[in-house]
Amino acid sequence: MNHKIAIVGTWEAVAGFALLGVDVTPVNDSDEAVAELHRLKKETAPDEHGVERNVYAIVFITEDLAGGITPDDEKKLARGALPAIIPLPSHKGSTGYGLQRLKRIVERAVGSDILK
Secondary structure, eight states: OOEEEEEEOOOOEEEGGOOOOOOOOSSSSHHHHHHHHHHHHOOOOOOTSSEEEEEEEEEEEEHHHHOOOOOOHHHHHHHSSSSSEEEEEOOOOSSSHHHHHHHHHHHHSSSSSEEE
């Protein structure tokens, strides 16, 4: 089974990714983005042995919309190995969300903020 890649963001930010073969999911706000992330995470298909597997290995989300993900939704979306949900700067530039998220993950893993 070949996994897919998707991107969630405003149409202006994600339209060009379709040319690269990425599944584009345009949304208007953070609430729609969270709903789409949950939908993409739940999407499965049977592999060659009939076992249900995640369709998407990676789902990118633009930082401007990722900033609206609640801590509760972030925990739900982080469960399981796939898909990896990766924030990317949008066409408006970086908001710093991706770096802050990485700092939280590292701090939980090692017990202190080593990315000062």
